Amino acid sequence: MDFNKKIVKIGLLLIVISLILNITTKMNSRLQKIVFLKMYVEKDLSQIYEQDKYKLYGFRAKYIVQEQNTMIANKIKKISFKEEPRVKIDFRINNVYGKKTNRYKIKDLDFSMDFSEIHDDFKELELNNMIITLNNGEEFNVNLGSIIVYNDKNEDLRQGGFFTDYKEYEMGVVANKDLIVTKIGLEKSCEFDKSLETWIDRNDLNNLKIELKEDDTFCINHRLNFNKGILSKYFIYQRMLVIYYKTKDNERKLIRTYQISHMPLEFSDGDVYKYLKLRGEI
Amino acid sequence: MENQYNKLFFGIIITSVLINFGFEGSILRSVGYIIVSSAIFNLYEITQNECFKKAKLISSFFVIIHILRLTMLTKGIDIFKIIIYEDITTNIIVTLDFILYYLVFAGTIQIIESRNLNSIFIMMSKRLRFYIVFSIITIIIFNLSSVFVQIAFVLEPLIKYFFAVIRIFLLFNILKLKKALI
Numbered sequence: 001m002d003f004n005k006k007i008v009k010i011g012l013l014l015i016v017i018s019l020i021l022n023i024t025t026k027m028n029s030r031l032q033k034i035v036f037l038k039m040y041v042e043k044d045l046s047q048i049y050e051q052d053k054y055k056l057y058g059f060r061a062k063y064i065v066q067e068q069n070t071m072i073a074n075k076i077k078k079i080s081f082k083e084e085p086r087v088k089i090d091f092r093i094n095n096v097y098g099k100k101t102n103r104y105k106i107k108d109l110d111f112s113m114d115f116s117e118i119h120d121d122f123k124e125l126e127l128n129n130m131i132i133t134l135n136n137g138e139e140f141n142v143n144l145g146s147i148i149v150y151n152d153k154n155e156d157l158r159q160g161g162f163f164t165d166y167k168e169y170e171m172g173v174v175a176n177k178d179l180i181v182t183k184i185g186l187e188k189s190c191e192f193d194k195s196l197e198t199w200i201d202r203n204d205l206n207n208l209k210i211e212l213k214e215d216d217t218f219c220i221n222h223r224l225n226f227n228k229g230i231l232s233k234y235f236i237y238q239r240m241l242v243i244y245y246k247t248k249d250n251e252r253k254l255i256r257t258y259q260i261s262h263m264p265l266e267f268s269d270g271d272v273y274k275y276l277k278l279r280g281e282i
Numbered sequence: 283m284e285n286q287y288n289k290l291f292f293g294i295i296i297t298s299v300l301i302n303f304g305f306e307g308s309i310l311r312s313v314g315y316i317i318v319s320s321a322i323f324n325l326y327e328i329t330q331n332e333c334f335k336k337a338k339l340i341s342s343f344f345v346i347i348h349i350l351r352l353t354m355l356t357k358g359i360d361i362f363k364i365i366i367y368e369d370i371t372t373n374i375i376v377t378l379d380f381i382l383y384y385l386v387f388a389g390t391i392q393i394i395e396s397r398n399l400n401s402i403f404i405m406m407s408k409r410l411r412f413y414i415v416f417s418i419i420t421i422i423i424f425n426l427s428s429v430f431v432q433i434a435f436v437l438e439p440l441i442k443y444f445f446a447v448i449r450i451f452l453l454f455n456i457l458k459l460k461k462a463l464i
Contacts, residue, residue: 004410008384011418015377018425023370025429103428270431 028282029103029273031066035281036130037264038145039236040190044256045115045151054115060263061109061130061144062236064272075135079111082129082141088114106267115149125149146190150240154255157243160217168223171258173243175212182208183244184220187254190239192232196260198222198241226262230274237262283328286321287460290386291453293317298449305355312348319345322386333389340382373425376445380417383452387413390459402462409455413448420444 043056079089094108118125127147133139156179160172183206186193199221200208210218220241226232240256247253276282297314319341326334347361354361387410394403420441427437 004388004407004414007411007414007418008381011414012377012381015418015421015425018422018429019370019373019377021429022373022425026370029431103431269434273431 026103029276031064031104031276031282033140033281034132034142035064035276035279036142036144037062037064037234037236039147039238040145040192041236041238042148042150042187042240042256042259043238044240045119045149046153054119055112056115056149057112059111059113059147060236061111062106062234062264063109064104064106064276066104076109076132077135078133080131080133081127082131083127084118084125086117087127088117090114103269104267104272106272113149115151119151122149123151125151145236148188150256152256154253156245156247156253157255157257159258160219168221169260170219170221171241172217172219173257174217175214178213178248180246181210181212181218181243182246182252184208185242185244186239187242187256192226192235192237195225195228195232196222196239197225220257222260224260224262226264230271231278233271234264234267234275235262236264283325283463284460286324286328287456287463289317289321291456291460293321294383294449294453294456305352308348308352308355312345312352315341315344315348318382325386325389329389329393331389331392333385333392337382337385337389340378340385344378344382373421376421376424380421384410384414384417387452387455387459390463394459394462397463399462406455406459406462409458413451413455416444416451417448420448 039061041059043059045054045056076091076093079091081087081089089111091109091111094110125148127149128143128145130142130144131139132142156176158174158176160174162172163170184198184200185206186196200210200218212218222241224237226235226237238259238261240259242254242256244252244254273282293314293316295314296317297311299310319338322334322337322341325331326338351361391403391406391410394406423437423444424441427434427441430437
């Protein structure tokens, strides 16, 4: 009987020590603010339907909050962009599909942008800083990464068929008039482009010479590999693949064809913790 | 006296049916702990054992905190998230729960010892030792699961499984103790 008592006493001591360790780590990993995942998104305004002119749907930002902060996050009242305040934004916070890990909550912020006020003024617009206004009037600035919107009406090429086995993607492109494709690539480079591989029949894409007549088709393949580092794992990536071509009159032009996208869906406690640590938020 | 052990048995079952801390879980827990603590109060009156005296204190603490929480939940306030630092509420409750049933177990074994039932006494004190060691290891793993976040996905299901095994082991042994005392 006395032996059992001794075990209980030693055990309780160990429990208290582990509890102190538990509390200190939880205090360390406490997240005080809302952290948005970085995003690099490109969209083309000219490719949308006629009835919703100048309105772009389907933007999704993801943010990480701790359980205690969800009340604050639900009270977001208004969103605007620092670079272009005239862009109107409708947003919705997706609570149902937000992922929850043991310690943190990941929520989706879906928004659409209305460019009707400024559609004539720009060919290309880059937005970086989001200003979030809460219900109580508090304002804070979030560096989202970059959202680029093009307003470029070029219809020399159109999208064709599409095939995927969820690792590799194959996209068809159809010519609307006679032209020569010279290069395929991305317009601007960003730090996560290393994860993207693009090829046509495994050839080099910089010095191409594909001659196309009207209604001729060719295929572009690409593959994404975003799981190498944690910073690049939790990253929203939607980029337009650009085709550079020459027309009959030897005029050099470019067209943005289709979007390559990556959206992080799986979140685990350890990875989110490491991510926040690397970002320097906790 | 058998009656009290029956009460204890069903009380423990009711408190452990729902693992989550929602509203329904809170009702069941309040009811379960009232049954458990009434059994312990009666056992103390019958036996005047020191262990049951300490167990009385812990069980009445559980009853008070769960009823308080239930009344506050109807107003939409969760006291587990206000009074105690939210993240460690579960850890503290699990530890207190272990101490409560350890005291009940140990008290009963002392009664068996006083009745000179030697073979059963040796067997049950070995089982008590197993209960103590297993519970303490599980609680320590549970506390450390948030320290070693990288292996949390292995530890979390393991902890749930361990707690379930401990509960079933405890219930099984309460029936054994009841039979020994008849």
